[in-house]
Amino acid sequence: MAPLIPDMVTRDRPPKNPFWREKTLAEMTVDEWESLCDGCARCCLNKLEDADTGAIEWTNVACRLLDEGACRCRDYQNRRKTVPDCVALTPQSVQTLTWLPPTCAYRLIAEGRELYWWHYLVSGDRETVHQAGISVRGRTLSENDVAVEDLEEFIVSWPGEEPEEGSRD
Numbered sequence: 001m002a003p004l005i006p007d008m009v010t011r012d013r014p015p016k017n018p019f020w021r022e023k024t025l026a027e028m029t030v031d032e033w034e035s036l037c038d039g040c041a042r043c044c045l046n047k048l049e050d051a052d053t054g055a056i057e058w059t060n061v062a063c064r065l066l067d068e069g070a071c072r073c074r075d076y077q078n079r080r081k082t083v084p085d086c087v088a089l090t091p092q093s094v095q096t097l098t099w100l101p102p103t104c105a106y107r108l109i110a111e112g113r114e115l116y117w118w119h120y121l122v123s124g125d126r127e128t129v130h131q132a133g134i135s136v137r138g139r140t141l142s143e144n145d146v147a148v149e150d151l152e153e154f155i156v157s158w159p160g161e162e163p164e165e166g167s168r169d
């Protein structure tokens with residue numbers, strides 16, 4: 001799908017040959033790899049897996065370490081001490097993880113697709129991921145406030161959906 005480029009995003013155009021078009025995920029430097037994250041925090045939502053089919057259901061219940069306003073991990077460097085099952089993305093794991101959101105920059109690049117207009121590397125503005133309704137900001141509860149046995153009550157579909165232009169799904 002071609003990137004959606006509304007009139008609002010005309011500043012700080014990306015470089016002509018940006019690294020994410022020139023390199024594979026495995027070829028990126030550590031800094032390039034880290035910078036590819038769009039800051040949506042969709043991957044920090046709790047998911048439920050059907051034991052029989054393996055199907056993934058998203059919930060709007062966020063990891064206890066997520067700063068919901070900033071959409072950032074509160075302790076990224078040491079997160080595994082608090083959340084041992086936090087999955088680290090690698091060029092290899094991106095190829096196999098079935099639950100990565102369809103909007104995830106790593107998934108898009110792995111599939112040979114373009115970043116969306118709201119990715120800050122394209123827009124030049126870290127707020128556009130929020131303005132476009134892609135991030136989880138304003139849409140989550142903390143897992144500190146929801147019992148594990150109640151997670152099914154919080155199943156939502158929007159983290160697994162692709163965005164429409166300029167809208168909040």
Ligand code: SF4
Pocket residue numbers: 036037038039040041042043044089101103104105106
């Ligand atoms: S879903 Fe992908 S792009 Fe969004 S926060 Fe997670 S790793 Fe970053």
Ligand code: SF4
Pocket residue numbers: 043044045063064065066067072073074075076079080083086087
């Ligand atoms: S530990 Fe941090 S990076 Fe991992 S899921 Fe939780 S908030 Fe996200």
